[in-house]
Amino acid sequence: MFKIVKREEMAQGTVIMNEIEAPKIAAKAKPGQFVIVKANETGERIPLTISDRDPVKGTITIIYMVVGKSTGLFKTFQVGDAFQDVIGPLGKATHIEKLGNVVCVGGGTGVAVLYPITRGFKEAGNKVIGIIGARNKDLLILEDKMRAATDEFQVCTDDGSYGRKGFVTDALKEVLEANKIDLVVAIGPVPMMKFVSLLTKKYNVRTLVSLNPIMIDGTGMCGGCRVVVDGKTQFACVDGPEFDGHQVDFDGLMKRLRAYEADEKQAYHDHCTMFGGK
Amino acid sequence: MAENIVKKEKVARQPMPEQEAAVRRRNFEEVPLGYSKETAMLEAGRCLQCKNPACVTGCPVGVNIPGFIKEVSAGNFNEAIKVIWGKNSLPAVCGRVCPQEIQCEGNCVVGKKDKPVAIGNLERFVADTARTSSGVELPAKAAPTGKKVAVVGSGPSGLTVAGDLLLKGHDVTLFEAFHKTGGVLVYGIPEFRLPKSIVASEVAMLENMGLKIECNMVIGAIVSVDELFAEGYDAVYIGVGAGLPKFLNVPGEDLIGIYSANEYLTRANLMKGYLFPKYDTPIIKGKNVVVFGAGNVAMDSARTAMRLGADKVRIVYRRSREEMPARAAEIHHAEEEGIEFYLLTAPVRFIGDENGRLVQLEGLKMDLGEPDASGRRRPVPIKGSEFIMDCDLAVVSVGAGPNPLLTQSDKQIALNKWGYISADPETGKTTKKGVWAGGDIVTGSATVILAMGAGRKAADSIHNYLTWGW
Numbered sequence: 001m002f003k004i005v006k007r008e009e010m011a012q013g014t015v016i017m018n019e020i021e022a023p024k025i026a027a028k029a030k031p032g033q034f035v036i037v038k039a040n041e042t043g044e045r046i047p048l049t050i051s052d053r054d055p056v057k058g059t060i061t062i063i064y065m066v067v068g069k070s071t072g073l074f075k076t077f078q079v080g081d082a083f084q085d086v087i088g089p090l091g092k093a094t095h096i097e098k099l100g101n102v103v104c105v106g107g108g109t110g111v112a113v114l115y116p117i118t119r120g121f122k123e124a125g126n127k128v129i130g131i132i133g134a135r136n137k138d139l140l141i142l143e144d145k146m147r148a149a150t151d152e153f154q155v156c157t158d159d160g161s162y163g164r165k166g167f168v169t170d171a172l173k174e175v176l177e178a179n180k181i182d183l184v185v186a187i188g189p190v191p192m193m194k195f196v197s198l199l200t201k202k203y204n205v206r207t208l209v210s211l212n213p214i215m216i217d218g219t220g221m222c223g224g225c226r227v228v229v230d231g232k233t234q235f236a237c238v239d240g241p242e243f244d245g246h247q248v249d250f251d252g253l254m255k256r257l258r259a260y261e262a263d264e265k266q267a268y269h270d271h272c273t274m275f276g277g278k
Numbered sequence: 279m280a281e282n283i284v285k286k287e288k289v290a291r292q293p294m295p296e297q298e299a300a301v302r303r304r305n306f307e308e309v310p311l312g313y314s315k316e317t318a319m320l321e322a323g324r325c326l327q328c329k330n331p332a333c334v335t336g337c338p339v340g341v342n343i344p345g346f347i348k349e350v351s352a353g354n355f356n357e358a359i360k361v362i363w364g365k366n367s368l369p370a371v372c373g374r375v376c377p378q379e380i381q382c383e384g385n386c387v388v389g390k391k392d393k394p395v396a397i398g399n400l401e402r403f404v405a406d407t408a409r410t411s412s413g414v415e416l417p418a419k420a421a422p423t424g425k426k427v428a429v430v431g432s433g434p435s436g437l438t439v440a441g442d443l444l445l446k447g448h449d450v451t452l453f454e455a456f457h458k459t460g461g462v463l464v465y466g467i468p469e470f471r472l473p474k475s476i477v478a479s480e481v482a483m484l485e486n487m488g489l490k491i492e493c494n495m496v497i498g499a500i501v502s503v504d505e506l507f508a509e510g511y512d513a514v515y516i517g518v519g520a521g522l523p524k525f526l527n528v529p530g531e532d533l534i535g536i537y538s539a540n541e542y543l544t545r546a547n548l549m550k551g552y553l554f555p556k557y558d559t560p561i562i563k564g565k566n567v568v569v570f571g572a573g574n575v576a577m578d579s580a581r582t583a584m585r586l587g588a589d590k591v592r593i594v595y596r597r598s599r600e601e602m603p604a605r606a607a608e609i610h611h612a613e614e615e616g617i618e619f620y621l622l623t624a625p626v627r628f629i630g631d632e633n634g635r636l637v638q639l640e641g642l643k644m645d646l647g648e649p650d651a652s653g654r655r656r657p658v659p660i661k662g663s664e665f666i667m668d669c670d671l672a673v674v675s676v677g678a679g680p681n682p683l684l685t686q687s688d689k690q691i692a693l694n695k696w697g698y699i700s701a702d703p704e705t706g707k708t709t710k711k712g713v714w715a716g717g718d719i720v721t722g723s724a725t726v727i728l729a730m731g732a733g734r735k736a737a738d739s740i741h742n743y744l745t746w747g748w
Binding site: 019022028030038042043044045069070084085086087088089102154216217220221222223224226227228233238252254255258259260263264265266270 | 360427455456457493495496499500502521522523525527530534535537538540541544545549550554555556557558560562607633634681683
């Protein structure tokens with residue numbers, strides 16, 4: 001069992017942070033890697049990127065958006081409760097190196113994945129420019145941490161309720177115009193990663209994206225997480241989760257993410273009814 | 279004596295009672311119902327008790343078949359299980375999934391003129407009887423040796439190694455990457471062919487004998503082989519299976535509604551997707567299902583789809599019936615359940631709707647040409663034979679490759695050109711000192727019993743090493 005030692009609600013309860021006791025994973029986890037989390041005996045295996053780790057305390061941190069039955073169930077877990085299974089660290093770690101100028105672009109819950117990578121590039125001696133975005137002010141997460149991990153930082157909201165009004169791509173365009181950028185790391189909703197990649201392609205700036213397709217085992221066994229990269233089938237769990245954004249078939253990925261839409265809606269509806277509309 | 283033999287041959291091979299095909303094709307209950315005590319004793323009486331039993335030479339783990347059958351015919355079931363346990367720690371599994379027709383039963387002398395003795399059915403009967411009766415003693419364990427062994431992977435070969443080494447007095451820990459033990463026995467083989475409670479009870483027996491189990495441990499990711507040695511393990515056995523699914527590599531394979539057999543069966547079996555929404559993992563339930571391939575895994579996939587409510591389930595295979603690699607019993611059961619076979623047919627492409635969901639496939643008819651490297655006649659496309667078939671779920675079951683997760687993490691363990699671990703076929707020794715490997719990660723996809731046979735040899739070799747050195 002993997003006990004929750006710390007829990008926070010973010011973005012008005014739509015995003016949850018759990019710090020979990022998992023000493024062996026904490027000792028090995030690197031930025032960019034993920035774990036598979038399963039709540040209980042009847043639970044689903046859900047891949048979540050590791051947002052932080054503390055090898056001394058023996059904990060890892062996961063941050064997830066509540067979108068369906070499984071994450072809805074995770075949300076009911078309080079400090080002292082435990083996940084039945086946490087498996088990892090899985091996937092390839094981000095290749096962090098000194099490149100010069102690196103822009104880290106995050107959207108929504110993707111910022112949770114982006115944060116340790118941002119810190120890694122900063123610690124490696126890069127100048128790091130951070131851009132994070134959300135639909136509105138209330139849905140922003142990890143603003144302070146991201147600010148502290150970057151040399152320059154800006155926030156965008158779609159509705160202008162905080163920071164600059166507009167999409168992260170608007171801010172990124174200005175940064176690309178004004179600076180010589182060596183790498184862009186973009187992590188967030190698939191459409192955001194798609195449009196960031198289309199933009200950086202024009203400027204010919206290498207771009208890393210982190211994909212989160214549907215998975216079961218997370219070890220290369222099922223092939224459910226396959227994505228087309230540069231015309232070839234890749235497994236996000238073992239070949240990724242990070243890929244060259246200029247080569248990913250984002251439209252295909254978006255379709256595959258909707259494979260169980262109807263089932264998920266029904267299951268979440270049943271779950272919400274059971275937990276009193278929350 | 280001669281009279282005696284003639285008399286014995288008069289008893290016909292006892293059929294296995296089974297659930298009616300029309301009923302079972304819509305449920306996940308086990309298909310064969312098992313022998314009664316009387317039937318088992320009657321069937322056991324058919325055995326000639328050969329002095330040089332050919333059946334035993336056909337068994338990859340060398341079970342003393344006439345020995346246990348003799349006990350069954352005398353009604354000494356508790357003795358019969360002890361005889362089996364001497365060589366096989368998973369008899370309830372083997373009685374159900376071994377390809378007996380090409381092993382023990384294929385060699386049976388009775389089978390030369392009559393139907394062979396139903397060795398598999400008897401093994402299953404003995405194991406099931408032992409499981410449900412009290413007073414069966416566990417096999418005796420040797421005194422503790424103080425040596426620690428790590429077994430990586432809890433499938434059939436890992437469980438065999440663990441069982442054998444426990445009996446020899448070693449301290450064994452089993453590491454499993456999934457959240458449940460059993461490997462392919464739980465994620466791959468469906469409930470209706472091998473109930474999961476049986477695997478659980480065979481594992482529980484090993485735990486009672488002192489086996490330690492650590493699930494959720496992806497060796498190579500969370501702990502390396504070298505770190506296992508640093509933690510004090512004296513030997514490591516790698517039995518991680520061949521878990522990398524192969525696809526057809528035809529256009530449209532990324533449409534929603536196309537699964538690898540690994541994914542389809544894992545969703546259905548390990549994650550209990552057939553019980554959705556009681557269990558949280560969804561599984562696509564097709565009405566028009568096509569399964570590619572004709573091995574045991576393909577039969578399992580097709581029969582699972584039928585049980586999940588399909589109207590039509592078709593096996594598409596590019597060779598002919600003769601080349602189908604599945605066990606005869608699986609093909610027979612599938613046909614009884616209404617699975618249709620489209621032989622000498624190959625996929626050309628998958629066709630989706632605007633939401634990226636599979637709706638049709640294009641196929642092509644084949645003809646058999648000259649034998650290829652595998653000795654089987656090579657399928658050759660027939661020009662202009664393309665056709666379109668409606669299909670909302672496709673399961674690709676054309677084999678698996680080696681999973682590189684562990685092997686990439688340790689460069690001292692040499693691989694062959696296909697990425698499987700190079701291991702001595704007699705001992706299972708790898709190129710790294712103190713490390714053995716066996717099962718599908720060495721041979722490529724094979725059977726449960728062959729993996730167990732490899733486990734048996736490796737366990738003997740590990741025991742020798744722990745006693746005498748490398």
